[in-house]
Amino acid sequence: MTLAERWLLPDGVKEVLPPQALQVEAARRRLLDLYDSWGYELVMTPLIENLDSLLVGVGRDLELNTFKVTDQLTGRMLGVRADITQQVARIDANHLTSNGPVRFCYCSTVLHTLPANPLASRNPLQVGAELFGHSGVASDAEIISLMVETLDAMQVNQELSLDLGHVGIYRGLMAEAKLTDNQEAEYFELLQRKDLPEIGRFLRESDLSDEVKAHLTLLPTLHGGREVLAQARSSFTAQDTSIIEALDYLDALADQISQRYPQLDLYFDLSELRGYNYHTGIVFAAYVPRFGQAVAKGGRYDEVGRDFGRARPATGFSADLKTLVELSLLADKSGQKVILAPGFGDSAVQEAVTKLRAQGERVVQLLDDSVVEDAQQFTHQLVQQDGTWVLKSL
Numbered sequence: 001m002t003l004a005e006r007w008l009l010p011d012g013v014k015e016v017l018p019p020q021a022l023q024v025e026a027a028r029r030r031l032l033d034l035y036d037s038w039g040y041e042l043v044m045t046p047l048i049e050n051l052d053s054l055l056v057g058v059g060r061d062l063e064l065n066t067f068k069v070t071d072q073l074t075g076r077m078l079g080v081r082a083d084i085t086q087q088v089a090r091i092d093a094n095h096l097t098s099n100g101p102v103r104f105c106y107c108s109t110v111l112h113t114l115p116a117n118p119l120a121s122r123n124p125l126q127v128g129a130e131l132f133g134h135s136g137v138a139s140d141a142e143i144i145s146l147m148v149e150t151l152d153a154m155q156v157n158q159e160l161s162l163d164l165g166h167v168g169i170y171r172g173l174m175a176e177a178k179l180t181d182n183q184e185a186e187y188f189e190l191l192q193r194k195d196l197p198e199i200g201r202f203l204r205e206s207d208l209s210d211e212v213k214a215h216l217t218l219l220p221t222l223h224g225g226r227e228v229l230a231q232a233r234s235s236f237t238a239q240d241t242s243i244i245e246a247l248d249y250l251d252a253l254a255d256q257i258s259q260r261y262p263q264l265d266l267y268f269d270l271s272e273l274r275g276y277n278y279h280t281g282i283v284f285a286a287y288v289p290r291f292g293q294a295v296a297k298g299g300r301y302d303e304v305g306r307d308f309g310r311a312r313p314a315t316g317f318s319a320d321l322k323t324l325v326e327l328s329l330l331a332d333k334s335g336q337k338v339i340l341a342p343g344f345g346d347s348a349v350q351e352a353v354t355k356l357r358a359q360g361e362r363v364v365q366l367l368d369d370s371v372v373e374d375a376q377q378f379t380h381q382l383v384q385q386d387g388t389w390v391l392k393s394l
């Protein structure tokens with residue numbers, strides 16, 4: 001291995017250097033304080049777990065994305081967390097007996113075997129919040145509000161838009177269509193890509209009823225403003241009760257969100273099925289024009305706790321904090337003073353240094369007179385003037 005190769009990190013694995021590392025840490029503190037002020041309690045989940053507990057209920061999506069290792073102690077397969085949401089669901093199901101609403105937040109690194117998109121890192125810093133024990137619009141509205149507040153606190157909020165979907169619509173259509181497993185897999189895949197010509201071909205070659213064909217053709221086109229909900233309502237007849245319920249739910253949620261955040265752009269996408277295997281109700285994602293991917297996302301996943309012995313309604317959101325910091329319009333701290341001070345020894349110097357540090361200033365003390373510090377990093381120097389120590393700008 002050459003020296004240059006040793007410097008290389010694996011593809012998609014990123015490290016955070018100064019000054020950004022401090023910005024990420026400041027953001028972490030700011031967001032955890034925000035969640036605390038909303039009553040969300042911090043949990044720190046393990047980096048590694050038995051593979052079975054990590055993957056139950058969440059399906060294939062996470063299986064592929066989870067790094068696996070063998071436990072030297074037991075020979076069992078362990079998985080490195082690729083998502084914290086299901087770990088928090090395990091905590092809610094196992095350790096807590098409350099039947100009422102319970103709120104959790106977290107901020108830790110996860111590992112992905114494959115990046116979520118070509119530019120994404122494989123070691124994002126997942127920050128998020130989960131609310132258990134309430135099924136209904138109020139808890140989804142609270143979680144979406146907290147996501148919006150998160151983006152506000154990070155100043156990743158210019159021209160923010162919110163994408164809303166509901167997996168109940170797809171599920172309702174599948175219940176009606178009664179496709180074979182292969183047919184459903186093919187349609188699902190085409191729907192994800194909104195590949196209308198291929199969906200047309202697939203339906204022409206199938207023996208489905210005309211009504212089902214019409215519904216499956218319509219679904220991928222149902223995206224846009226609030227009018228999409230009305231269009232879906234008029235196209236899916238009253239016998240599709242689960243679909244009508246999902247549309248009612250989206251309408252009620254959109255009312256609450258628009259009331260709280262009138263400036264927020266709402267966009268509806270009724271074929272949005274991201275994480276379909278684990279989300280059971282609404283799904284949502286926040287977008288800003290400067291970034292091609294969602295900056296934060298989440299949804300309702302009422303079934304996950306069942307595999308841990310206690311099915312509880314659940315809703316939550318998460319984001320990659322490192323991405324939020326990269327997109328943040330917050331001023332970084334690179335404008336901060338950096339003060340060069342004489343080394344340890346003189347008690348008057350030490351007193352001045354201690355005082356400056358207590359005031360929040362960054363003070364670097366010379367190690368010894370023969371060491372030459374990189375002068376460029378300093379904005380000020382502590383110098384003696386008429387017997388007192390004062391700051392001189394450099």
Ligand SMILES: N[C@@H](Cc1c[nH]c[nH+]1)C(=O)O
Pocket residue numbers: 083084085128129130275297298299300301315316317318
């Ligand atoms: N963890 C999910 C988002 C989510 C949080 N809670 C519920 N859903 C994701 O990364 O897509």
